[in-house]
Amino acid sequence: MVELIKTGINELDDLLSGGVPRGSSVLLSGSCGTGKTILAEHFLFYGAKEADEIGIYISLSEPRDKIIANLEPFSFYDPKLVEEDKIKILDITQDARLINLEPLTVNGIINMISSIIRDSEAQRVCVDSITAICNSLGSEKNIREFIFELGLQLGYLDCTTLFISEIPPMSLQYSVYGVEEFIADGVIMLREHEDKGELIRTLQVVKMRGVAHSRNKQILQITKDGIVLKPMFEL
Numbered sequence: 001m002v003e004l005i006k007t008g009i010n011e012l013d014d015l016l017s018g019g020v021p022r023g024s025s026v027l028l029s030g031s032c033g034t035g036k037t038i039l040a041e042h043f044l045f046y047g048a049k050e051a052d053e054i055g056i057y058i059s060l061s062e063p064r065d066k067i068i069a070n071l072e073p074f075s076f077y078d079p080k081l082v083e084e085d086k087i088k089i090l091d092i093t094q095d096a097r098l099i100n101l102e103p104l105t106v107n108g109i110i111n112m113i114s115s116i117i118r119d120s121e122a123q124r125v126c127v128d129s130i131t132a133i134c135n136s137l138g139s140e141k142n143i144r145e146f147i148f149e150l151g152l153q154l155g156y157l158d159c160t161t162l163f164i165s166e167i168p169p170m171s172l173q174y175s176v177y178g179v180e181e182f183i184a185d186g187v188i189m190l191r192e193h194e195d196k197g198e199l200i201r202t203l204q205v206v207k208m209r210g211v212a213h214s215r216n217k218q219i220l221q222i223t224k225d226g227i228v229l230k231p232m233f234e235l
């Protein structure tokens, strides 16, 4: 029996018939501003507050102070959880820049991420973004090996992970390299859709291994209570 853990985004948990399988790695894909970071933060803070699960947010794209400042308007944000190390926000942009000066090896980066997670004892993880790491790995073979190995290692650590994938706007692909989605256990796609001059955000669960889930497209709203979804079309 697969154990499902709630993301804390009620409508997403309903689409997933309960939540995400524990220990799975999920690709959260979307272009800029589609809500990837806020969705991942909502997932981590819910886990820490309601499920007593330590969360770690590994940033390769934004500095820690900015991430915290952007969290302040949201009701799910609780600075105490950060003070108590129930939520760790780790900015490895500096480290990433440093290691980019050296030839980056798949094993090197996997060991670095796995040891960060092991030391933090996290059960929920977000890597923002996997695209930033893939960009520095070069060949498709390296990228495939990296994602496969990382998913495996995180599975051993019993972590449920959101890998953020950055794609160009209006892209039909789920990832830049086209391999990430095959290796991840799940794919959640955030898109934008222009209607009467307004950019509407949407979410769709593309796949989730082990779960009988809905693939119904949802309108995604960013509110003070985090992510809220409603069906785009009534069935």
Ligand SMILES: Nc1ncnc2c1ncn2[C@@H]1O[C@H](COP(=O)(O)OP(=O)(O)OP(=O)(O)O)[C@@H](O)[C@H]1O
Pocket (backbone or CB within 6 Å): 030, 031, 032, 033, 034, 035, 036, 037, 038, 039, 073, 074, 166, 222, 223, 224
């Ligand atoms: N407090 C807020 N209330 C409502 N909407 C907000 C709030 N803060 C930010 N937003 C909206 O959310 C968007 C950013 O969301 P988020 O950072 O999750 O996107 P992202 O997909 O991670 O983008 P990127 O690819 O640039 O990292 C902003 O562009 C803004 O439209």
Ligand SMILES: [Mg+2]
Pocket (backbone or CB within 6 Å): 036, 037, 038, 128
């Ligand atoms: Mg982001």
